[in-house]
Amino acid sequence: MKGLIKKSSCLVLLTAFLAGCSKNDEAPYVPPVIEGSITAALGEELENQVFVNLAKKELLSVPAGSWDLAFQSSGGTAIRVNTGKKSSVYIAETTDFASVTSAPAARAFAYDDPAAMSDPSKTAIGEWMAAGASKNLVYIINLGNDAPASSNPLGYKKMQVTGFEDGVYHIKYANLDGTEAGEADIPVNTRTNYTYYSFAKGVVQVEPDKDSWDLAFAGITVAGGGPPGSYVVSFAVISNTLNGTRVAEDNPGKELVDSDLPEDPINQLPDSESNYETLSKADYARIGGSDNPLAIGRDWYQILKPHSDGIYKVYNWRTYLIKTQHDQYFKLKFTAYKSVETGEKGYPSFEYQELP
């Protein structure tokens, strides 16, 4: 009997040994290299915005949540909210600042239309002036999320734009319960397209000088991500069209229908269809440049189904021909959207070269 018990113990130990063999010591991870590409690190939750200067090959990273309001620096008085962190606006139809004490349901809030980047009239705040004076409407600002693509809410502020005089915006703000009330004077920075303001920090530097960047990689709030009426923060490439950048696109798959099903033709189009190698400055002239700041936008990648698997298909056969504000020409294609170091999304890689 003892012998049998001994044998049985051996068998159990053998089982335990086999079970224990599942994890072995192994060589450390050596990430691959995407040849010829540079990567903009926005982060998995799009916590950064990255401004790109193509000629100087410079990338400038700014925390996406560093600002709450952006005031048009010249050519108008548009006020944007930070859709990069899913900020939105509810216009209370009152001028009585103290009477606004609670936020309505989430669906009552509006987001800046992405087109507001080139058409300031499409902001959620909209035309806050009438006949040269402020309407003094009270705006409830949903400050969005802490990490922009996360779900940690930052809460609300109520705000009134009391005026704009001599290049200075005047605002009044407070929490909904009236605490942390204050007023601010925000002088515009004419070297940038917009002047940025944080309720916590005051005027902040976000955008580099407008003549020093061509593309901005950032999260923006767009419709989608759920049932009709849903909005989600999504990655987009914004061109500095406000300062003269123009973009033309060579799209070998333009006849194919957009789809997020892996088996559909647009998602099966091979990389070899790309014209990147042969495209020239003449092609830019042939196609024609667009002044849409979202000409590159979000069309170069697609989240394939099932979306929860996080498969980001990069359409590297799309090539963008970019004419900068300094009349330099570049061709650019995207090669990846995830980090090869961490596997996280929000790390777009791209390859580009100047066109002689």
Next chain:
Amino acid sequence: MCIRAANSVLLVLILFVFPISRLSAQLKVLDAETGQAIAGAFVKITDVSGVKLVEGATDTAGLLHYSSLAKSFRIEVRALSYRSLTDTLVQADKPIVYLQPAATSLEAVEIASRSLAATTLPHSTFDIQVFSSTRIAEKGAVNMGDLLNTELNARVINNGNDGSSLLLQGLSGQNVKILIDGVPQVLGMSNEFDLQQLNLSNVERVELVEGPLSVQFGTNALAGTLNIITKKADVNKRTAFGGGVYAESVGQYNGSAWVAAHRKSWNLVIDGSYNNFGGYASSIYRSRVNNPSNTVRGFNWSPKTLINGAVKIYRPWKGLNLGGQYNQSHQRIDNKGEQDAGTAYLTATDNLTIADRSNINLFANGKLGENTYLDVANSYGVYRLDNTQYLVNVGNNTRKVLDNPVDRFHTWTFRASYSEFEIGDKRANYQFGYDINLNNGSGESISDSAKSIHDVGVFGGMGMAFFNHLDARVSFRYIYNSRYDAKQIDFLHAGLPVVPSVSLKWHASEGFHLAASYTKAFRAPSFIELYREMINGSHYILGNPLLIPELADNYMFTGQWRRHLGFGNILFKASLYHNHITNKIELVQPDRASLPPQYQDIQVPRTYANIPLFKTKGINLSADYRHGERFSFRPGFGWLARSGSNSKGKFFHSYDINAQAMYELAKSKIRIVAFYKYNGSMAQFGIDESGNLIDQRLGSYQLLDLSATKSIAKVELTLGCKNLLGVTDVYQSGAGTGSGLVAGSGDFSAVPIAWGRTAFLKAAISF
């Protein structure tokens, strides 16, 4: 369909006298329903005056050899799980004795082969299907999913990466109880077992009870109960051992070994098995993969390794068997991701899932008296789930850990029951007992607010025979749950936390009976349903601590008619069932407006909710024709309808047809067996956010297996072909609920059902 009802009797005395002019040199003992040989049956032949002429046990072929005799004889046959045969063999009969499975009495029970019937089903109206080790071999079944996939009324739902679940009577595996050697298995996490984790290497037989045993086993024993009976020690041998190998052309290999020893009064059984599956990628799966190098790394049936080990030691003491058992299983699933389009196809994300389950059980069971039985089991189990996500550089195959959530679930189970049978001329019986389950869990996927859940049941029942033809039985279970006030069961509208079960069985004539039963069941939400927590940028999946228990009413009617023909049996069976479940718990997409504002637009919001009403009903019809011992044919037909408040009262129908045929070649004694099943299309239905009824329908498919089995000395060899019709993935149609019948399949047009045509070889040996 295999309708071999093994029953409560472990030793049944059969006494009958038959005149016969001349017996040949061998007698065969067969199961009356399946025609399969009964090995180890004790046979005693005496003359009419009681003088013993022959005594012995049948061999593995069910044969007892003896010298030819030419008189009328009195024959006495005793065998495990069979009851008296009242038929009289006429002179022209061949010397074959058919033993009927029985459920009306109780005898001594071997410790390791406690049958459900022996402990819980006296006078039961439920049919028990028994899958013998021979059937397991003929099917080439490696795990429980393989065994059940051609059964009527059972649907095996595969999720190639996460295992298989069972749909029985149209209800999910959450409503199916798993027992091992009669001991209820509690996973701790949820009520649903992965059928692929239930390896059948060292299993003597499997019993399937269709219908509720919720009074006896509580919680989820509503749609059915599966009892896995492991190999037992042969008390007639000092040492016995054996093993088996299995190989399937898809790349699945199985090896197992066992040793059983008997020393003085001690019995020891040790067994272990190793199963390795190399993975399978269907052509549809491959067609979805698209990368520049045309490389397919992953599978829609992931590679899997399963190691099981068990040690069981016990000894008799005053009619009881006392002992302990330790089980350990280790499963490893390597889910390889495809080259990631998001990283220029240079990396992939792999997932390694390791599931370890340990269980120790101390038991005491057996006869206290002639017709009394005690069953005590105390067990402690740990279930550990370890998921590791790796980022892999597909160029140099180095990798790093991205995430490694680990969850642990602990379960204590204390259970005892006492039964007495065959009391007086009314053949009265009663049973009472208790059942205590203590559960808790912790880990990254579990809410920090998770609390322990304790469930206590006290049950009792009694049965009696009336007019000699009517068996009646009534039983009750008193329920206490630490999280729920079970008074909502409101038994007799008196606020009592009691579920009842009532059954009647009318033996209309020899070979013909009708039965009816009503059972109420109570299922408290599982740990995961209450405390799951998965929140990230795209998912908001939460358990729901506000869930309330499911309450179910089950109605069953069965009828069975059997006729002995010259060479064997013909049997017809019909069963009707109806399940009416209120507050059924399901994973649903919540009304987004009810979520915190910051989550209202999240990509995948899910939570568990009580569906106010869910109904299933169905009919199963089957026949069994057996011509002698060398041919049998069993066709079956099933109709299932499901409905409820998540289908706006609309019924969704599906149909099943199955058939099993056996033929034994006369000379070579090779048994050829074919299994066929047509699975009609089946819908997963629900209501979308706009309140519209939508359904996603999984197409129909047919499974056909063929095998040949032959015993050569102590080796049993089976050669077969599975899935002759080559089914792989089956297409889905309809807008769907986003999930489909297979978890996570809602976005795919086809889901994995099988891995195409394969050949297999199975060999088992025992000494």
